Structure formats: structure tokens, C-alpha cells
Amino acid sequence: MKAAFCIPIVLLFFMDGGVLAELPPPINVRIESINMELVLQWDVALNTTDNITYTAEYRGFYLPYKAVCGNITALRCDFSSVLLPFGVYSFRVRAELQREGSPWVEILDFGMDEHTKIGPPSVILNASGINIEVTIEDPAFRIKKFRDVYTRASYNITYWEKDQRDKAIYMSDIEQHRLVLPYLKFWTSYCVQAQVKTLRFNKLSQPSDVVCETTGKVSVGASRLLRVYGRADQPPSTRSLPPCQSHGGRHSVRVPADGYRTYRHRPRRDDRGRDGERRVGWAKGGGEDCDIGLKEGRAACLRPVRMTVF
Incomplete structure (x- = not known):
């Protein structure tokens, strides 16, 4: 996708060391900037x-113009190697024929961090049983790293059953770069697409490529828990389980209508999501959580895990 920067273009019609107005200047001068x-x-x-040949120059605030491309026949000049990520620059180009030059065509005040377009992030899917883990990698910038320029950014994630995009689920303002998709069916293909959103300038990246993955079957332990604490054909619900033997506190289980979901140990603290509903899911963070399994007919902690609310 091209990133055209639209700013009023100034034609400088003046005599400057042999510049002759008779030679027409280049037209449709534009900046294309991405990442x-x-x-x-x-x-x-x-x-x-x-x-005809061309000369293209740039300058920062209160600085003289410097040529980057001179006596070229190409209709483009790459300035990437001489610019800084937070700089504001002006650019100009003119046509030349032997010793004659056209008027300069100038584009003013291009802010790199404000006006550059953000390319698509990379999305990697990893299926394990009924779960699909999504890993998002920020776009690769030519100068600096993405997070060095936009320190606060989040992700918008859309996923859907393959060939059913009209029923897509949209998740916005996700801050972690790795998470597990909620409410999936087993033996089902899902497709995912993501965008990056920055807090500064409220910029939205180009969408990622669509990536698809297929879930597997429900594990044996999950099937036993479903039989004890809920059936797969029941609507989504949260049920209390006995206290975790190794940590104390309580657990809850979210069983969606289409199969097994994850379990969460709840320590003594408020763990509600921003919408007021309790959420559970596999992800990293936290540190006080545990897997749930059956031990002599009772729920028990099997091993510590690191989880967070999404």
C-alpha cells in the first residue's frame, strides 16, 4: 500500500545560479513513506x-538544503538513510538539462513519526489441542525499532471460522503480544488478522496477512472435567470448584457452548475485566495461578502456571 503524503507543494520560480523558468519542473511530486x-x-x-536529469535535496529546521540525489534520470530519490525518526524535514526536486534548471518543487514539514505509515505486523499461530495461541510481531522499521518510536501501542485482532468472515470476532486494545483465542471449537479451522494501533497520533497500521490454523481434539483430562462440571452443549458459564489444595483460594471454570475452556485459580483479589465480567484464559503474566485436574475425584492444582486476564 502506498503512503502518499499530501502537503501543499510550493513552486519556487526564481533565478538561482542559472535556473531558467523555461524548463518545466517535474510534476506530481509526492512522498511515499512506510515504516x-x-x-x-x-x-x-x-x-x-x-x-532530462534531476536533483533532489532535503533539509531540517533552520538548516540549508543538502543534495542526496544529483544528476539522476530516475524519477525517485530515497532519503531513508539520512533521516532521524523524530525529525521534521522539507524536500525539493528540480529538472535539469545541461546547465539549465527548472524551478524547484518543494514539500514542506514532513514529520517522520507523525506522517510515516505503519506496515502490517506479523502473525504466527500455534495450535495445541483445542487452543490456538497467537503471537504478534511488530513491524520492522528502517531506522530505530518500532517500540523505540511508539512506546505505547496495542493490537486489534480479528478472528473467524474459516470461510465465515461475516461472523468474525473482534478484540481491540490488546496489549500483550501473545494470547490464546477464547471460545474455539475442536477440529475447526480459524483465521486471524491483526493491526497495530499507536497511542501517539492514534495511528493504525496496515492489516496483517490472514493466517489460518486448525484446532485439535479435547484432551482426556479436559473431557473428564467437562463430564464432572459441565456438558459441552451447555451455554457459557462460570462454576466454582473446590479450593486449590496447593495454593488455597478458589477456582472457576468457563465452559463455552462448543467445548472445553481454560481454568483459573482466583487468589483473594478482584480479578474482574474492564467490562465488569470475569474472564479466564491462557496467557503469560500473573504467577498465582494453577492448572486444574482430578485427583481422587476432587479438583487439585497440578502445577503452577503463569496466566493473565484478557
């Missing part, structure tokens, strides 16, 4: 000869 790369592009003016 901190910046390329100035232009088109050939009408009624010009084939021997």
Missing part, C-alpha cells in the same frame, strides 16, 4: 526531452 522509509517521487513534465 520510517522515505522516498520522494515525481513524474516527467509534459513536452520535455529525453535528456
Whole structure:
């Protein structure tokens, strides 16, 4: 996707060391910038000869112009290697024929962090049983790292059963880069797409490629728990389990209508989501949680795990 920067273009019609207004300047001058790369592009003016060359220059605030591309026949100049991620720059280009030069065409005040477009993140899926873990990698920037420029960012994630995008589930403002999708069916293919959203400038990246993965079967332990504490054909619900023998406190289990879900140990603290509903799920963080299993007919902690609410 092209990232065209639209700012009023200034034509500088003045005499400057042999600049002749008779030579027409390049037209449709534009900036294309994505992931901190910046390329100035232009088109050939009408009624010009084939021997035209171009010079393209840039400058920061209160600094003189510096040439990056000179005496070139290409209709583009890459400035990426000379720019800083938080700089504000102006650019100009002119056509040249032998010793004659056209008026400069100038684009003013391009802020790199404000105006560059953000490319798509990478999405990796890993299926394990009925769970699908999503890992999101930030876009790779030409200069600096993404998080060095946009220190606060979140993800918008959309997922759906394959060939049923009209029934997609949308998750917004996800801060962790790894999570497990909730409410999945076993032996079902799901597709995922993600975007990055920055707090500064409220920028939204291009969407990632659509990635698909297929869930497996429910584990034996999960099937036993479903038989004891809920049936797969029952609506989503949260049920209390006996206290965790190794930690104390209580557990809850979320059983969706289509199969096994995850279990969460609840220590003595408020663990409600922002919408006021209790949420459970596999993810990293926390540290006071445990898996649930059956031991002599009772629920018991099997091993410590690291989880968080999503």
C-alpha cells in the first residue's frame, strides 16, 4: 500500500545560479513513506526531452538544503538513510538539462513519526489441542525499532471460522503480544488478522496477512472435567470448584457452548475485566495461578502456571 503524503507543494520560480523558468519542473511530486522509509517521487513534465536529469535535496529546521540525489534520470530519490525518526524535514526536486534548471518543487514539514505509515505486523499461530495461541510481531522499521518510536501501542485482532468472515470476532486494545483465542471449537479451522494501533497520533497500521490454523481434539483430562462440571452443549458459564489444595483460594471454570475452556485459580483479589465480567484464559503474566485436574475425584492444582486476564 502506498503512503502518499499530501502537503501543499510550493513552486519556487526564481533565478538561482542559472535556473531558467523555461524548463518545466517535474510534476506530481509526492512522498511515499512506510515504516520510517522515505522516498520522494515525481513524474516527467509534459513536452520535455529525453535528456532530462534531476536533483533532489532535503533539509531540517533552520538548516540549508543538502543534495542526496544529483544528476539522476530516475524519477525517485530515497532519503531513508539520512533521516532521524523524530525529525521534521522539507524536500525539493528540480529538472535539469545541461546547465539549465527548472524551478524547484518543494514539500514542506514532513514529520517522520507523525506522517510515516505503519506496515502490517506479523502473525504466527500455534495450535495445541483445542487452543490456538497467537503471537504478534511488530513491524520492522528502517531506522530505530518500532517500540523505540511508539512506546505505547496495542493490537486489534480479528478472528473467524474459516470461510465465515461475516461472523468474525473482534478484540481491540490488546496489549500483550501473545494470547490464546477464547471460545474455539475442536477440529475447526480459524483465521486471524491483526493491526497495530499507536497511542501517539492514534495511528493504525496496515492489516496483517490472514493466517489460518486448525484446532485439535479435547484432551482426556479436559473431557473428564467437562463430564464432572459441565456438558459441552451447555451455554457459557462460570462454576466454582473446590479450593486449590496447593495454593488455597478458589477456582472457576468457563465452559463455552462448543467445548472445553481454560481454568483459573482466583487468589483473594478482584480479578474482574474492564467490562465488569470475569474472564479466564491462557496467557503469560500473573504467577498465582494453577492448572486444574482430578485427583481422587476432587479438583487439585497440578502445577503452577503463569496466566493473565484478557
